[in-house]
Amino acid sequence: MTSQSIARGPRHVLLRYLSVSLISRAAMCCGILIALMEILALLEQMTPILRRHLGLAGVLTYMALHLPAMMQTALPLSVLIGMLLMLTQMTVNSEVAILRASGLSPVGFLRLLIPATLAIGLFGIVLEDQITPRTELALASWWNRSDPHPEDGHxxxxxxxxxxxxxxxxxxxxxxxxxxxxxxxxxxxxxxxxxxxxxxxxxxxxxxxxxxxxxxxxxxxxxxxxxxxxxxxxxxxxxxxxxxxxxxxxxxxxxxxxxxxxxxxxxLDSSPLSSNLILKALHGRAATNLTPGYLRATLFERFLRPLSLIVMLLLAMSVIYIPPRTGLRSWLPVWCLGAGLLFIIVQGMFRAMGNAGLLPAPVATVPGLIIFTLAAGTALLRNEDK
Known part of the structure; x- marks a missing residue:
């Protein structure tokens, strides 16, 4: 057995450990956020459901069909919080210090986390492009069929x-x-x-x-x-x-x-569209009440989803520099969470300008990724030089 195979074995074990840890924590955070969103949605829709005499089956149907849309909304924030939880726990437990003492650089540590981040991003693309449009349309169809007063519709x-x-x-x-x-x-x-x-x-x-x-x-x-x-x-x-x-x-x-x-x-006031339907709408072969600028920005943002999650990973990486004696008293995870939320807000602002036709679709989606990637990289380099 060569030295390369010996080194490759522990690296694969570490890759699997980090990937499972990141995905499990992101799934836990996503479940908590979805539960809160479902409760708030049911508080609003419970009265119409009961007025239509749909009962418990109607409540469960509404929750099941609305679940993919809520998961799509909660996924970016849950991934950010999951990254912060995992990296903070590893730093406080001296796991990061042990890995760095064994010769693993921050760049190598980042490289091991990228596969799981890309996998979550690809899952987000499939969820947003194929699953959510179907379930939201099924929900709208079920809701329209059971509406006792359709004349009040949109x-x-x-x-x-x-x-x-x-x-x-x-x-x-x-x-x-x-x-x-x-x-x-x-x-x-x-x-x-x-x-x-x-x-x-x-x-x-x-x-x-x-x-x-x-x-x-x-x-x-x-x-x-x-x-x-x-x-x-x-x-x-x-x-x-x-x-x-x-x-x-x-x-x-x-x-x-x-x-x-x-x-x-x-x-519907707003309905998720698949990429195929967006392309058809841009060429006039599908009906939509959305502007071409909105459709193009949606298409760009959807397929750049994995890159946006990698930017969040870069923003969360700064917590590995928490001083050992500070532990959980450090404010660094809070600052990283604030930076991630600011990234989401800035991306939303650029996206709103793209939807209004003030910016082309690439300009409405790419600059935010570049700005926060450079900012996160600068923060990592400065912490590494200290």
């Missing part, structure tokens, strides 16, 4: 893609190729299969209004959307007047490429 607007606009007074089998349609929906029921108080505004290529259509009800079936109880008004720019069409049928087909799932998603 009204919304969206664009029907160009070339798909329906024609007033006919079955829309030959839509005008240059038209675009703006739609307003009052509320949806039956998980998006029925829409009420529909107002459609057909416009030409220059944006001028051609006709308006109001339908009391639209139902989605295997053949698509069907409008019921239609009233239509055409606009003539030649005579500058608006006339009601007498030949409008009580029913007409609505050529709308968006199905019940899209309608349900649009009826």
């Amino acid at each position: 009204a919304f607007w969206f664009h029907v893609p160009r070339g798909q606009a329906s024609t007033c007074g006919m079955a829309a089998t030959s839509p005008a190729p240059t038209a675009s349609e703006l739609a307003h929906i009052g509320y949806v029921t039956h998980a998006g299969h029925d829409a009420y108080e529909i107002d459609l505004y057909d416009r030409d290529a220059s944006g001028r209004l051609l006709r308006t259509l109001h339908a009391d009800h639209a139902h989605h079936s295997e053949q698509g959307w069907t409008l019921h109880d239609i009233r239509c008004i055409s606009v003539s720019f030649a005579s500058l007047d608006a006339t009601a069409d007498d030949d409008t049928s009580p029913e007409a087909r609505w050529i709308n490429p968006f199905g019940p799932t899209d309608m349900l998603r649009l009826s």
